[in-house]
Amino acid sequence: MSGGTIVMKFGGTSVADATRLKGAAKRIVEKFEAGHRVVAVLSARGKETDRLISDAYEISDAPEPREMDMLLSTGERVSCALCAMAISDLGHEAISLTGSQAGIVTDTSHTKARILDVRADRITSALDEGKIVLVAGFQGVSTSKDVTTLGRGGSDTTAVALAAAVGAEECEIYTDVPGVFSADPRIVPEARKLDIVSFEEMLEMSSSGAGVLQLRSVEYARNHGVRIHCRSSFDHSPGTVVVSEQETMENPLVTAVTHSTGEARVTLTGVPDTPGVAGRIATALAEANVNVDMIIQNDPVSADAPAEMSFTVPRDDLRTAKGALAPVVAELGIGGIATDESMGKVSIVGAGMKSHPGVAAKVFTTLGEHQINIQMISTSPIKISCVIESDRVPDAVRALHSAFELQGEGTIRPEQPFGEFAS
């Protein structure tokens, strides 16, 4: 097989030690020798980012975001430089580029920057010279010429953005699992590897807890039509292909059960029933870069009684969220803030549920049969999420996976032929 440009992305566990890093270099070279132009995006090695973060918190309780980016961006550069050395030893020319050198221009929102533009000239001219190009993931350069990072998992977004910019035929995401599963195999051992998933399903799965692909990278891939192939870096078997809905053969009723155990609930009591209040609260949280998930507002019983508003945020963002809300609470005369950090979430995702209204009822019944109390519910055309107590999440995942018969055999959707997306 010979062909066009492929972007390959290797996560931290795939480059954690010298043996694995050389293994990644070998896979890159195999792809190159098969006739492809290859751009590889690497993450920081193993626990390197965690080490740098802990170095920062040893110095400061609230590290400057700009400096955090300067600090954290070094991890991916190390991986790329080392991988270029390994490729050179395998007899090919490789060049490592920082996010800035690769032309990844972002906004100035440090630690959570968004890509504004990819100026891939330096990449394409290196490819034209027959070089393998290695790009430090997770980072870019802001419009004010500072180093920025894209947030956790940002290397996936780097890879997809580069794939779009260079017109790659596929963006391969190499990871330490064989692909996307019908549920977390650590919780459901009989979970099935999915061969093909639509962008829309993958978006819902990523946003509801499936850690294998970062949400923003899937959004970017959908918006730019980049075919993602999520696969293991430790063997050559095909993984999960993420493509547009037209390309999936049929829509399963339910594709997967996802979950998260790291949620927190914030409840605002005594919220004045005046227009614009919810908007002010949401703006304050958005400006602090806190992703609010579910929002529930209890309408007051009498017309002038204050309302109650609850929403969930990632538990790690709870402190930031409370800090961002404090001035708004004071200014608007909100009664109080209560928080609960022991929240989790279980979701089912499937493109086919659009046309099957009975799915929600089955979810609620199943959880009820297992005495799992549902605290909040949110739905989309292809997803149903329930906020539950964090410690009941594993039971809920197993119950739903079994109720919708997602295990290996007997699945509603037939297996895709392997050959179709073998590399």
Add this chain to the structure above:
Amino acid sequence: MSGGTIVMKFGGTSVADATRLKGAAKRIVEKFEAGHRVVAVLSARGKETDRLISDAYEISDAPEPREMDMLLSTGERVSCALCAMAISDLGHEAISLTGSQAGIVTDTSHTKARILDVRADRITSALDEGKIVLVAGFQGVSTSKDVTTLGRGGSDTTAVALAAAVGAEECEIYTDVPGVFSADPRIVPEARKLDIVSFEEMLEMSSSGAGVLQLRSVEYARNHGVRIHCRSSFDHSPGTVVVSEQETMENPLVTAVTHSTGEARVTLTGVPDTPGVAGRIATALAEANVNVDMIIQNDPVSADAPAEMSFTVPRDDLRTAKGALAPVVAELGIGGIATDESMGKVSIVGAGMKSHPGVAAKVFTTLGEHQINIQMISTSPIKISCVIESDRVPDAVRALHSAFELQGEGTIRPEQPFGEFAS
């Protein structure tokens, strides 16, 4: 005291752990609060560079120099980002810059790049905004937009180059020793800290083994008239000031004894006695970036007999030197190469010896009295160096230090008043 711009450079041991790094931040802030504009240049933390080098050699026996630079340059960035966080916690605004962002433009000689230009606009505008500027030492950006490094100890050169570019009144080099000594105190416990040294003396001392200041930084300081103050980062006592000869009060006969135990001798036998041979050899070594120290050529006894040529190189460069010489040896019909890795060197340096011809005789006599065999000799107007067996170096240093009465009291040169160069 309030005044102009000061460049402060902190070495790896001064930022090795969180406590020390915060200590460096505190000193930077003290200087800023005293009314100075402050640019601080930081090295990589502790053993970080060694760790990165060992990571590289775990991947490749001969890492690509371009990638080595991408790899190693991350260490200083980490130090700067962390220090900026610490300064921020002390209530001042700091900004960390990479060598590239700081405008340090170098040639393309990876791992040993030379500074071509310093475009300090971004530094000066940050200073104008009242910020403390932190610059990653040891690195720059090449004319072809690749990350380069300046070689071991290159952070000193960064500091001096920035001091010249921003017109700093002093370049303070903070290190783990109190200053420059009359000999290595680990070998000569009674060695004396020198209060003032001329550029010329410091050049000879750096090139003959005094590790406290990198040779190139002293050259750069001399050429651009940058006053260096080499001092301890662990206390506030004044260190050693390096200034032009006119500023030193008087020229001591002998200022210091320096030494090195890491020399290797290369002897070429059967060298054809034709013009240009020595030039070809020197060119080959220079192109491989090997610094040749002493060179001795034995004239042949008869007019057409082949000559013998010996020279010393740093022991770490011996492999590179042999590799660079191999094609020249073959091409010129040189008889053979012999090497000896057990060489060391002892030197005495003093601006006053220019006018005292008896110094050399006293050196040779002193070494002879201690049965130390001199293998090669080289002299400059203010230095005498002798190549000796490596394992006799400590004895030689002690003997010369004592013979020239360099210890604390009874020194030929009076102490300088401390106040003159207190910060």
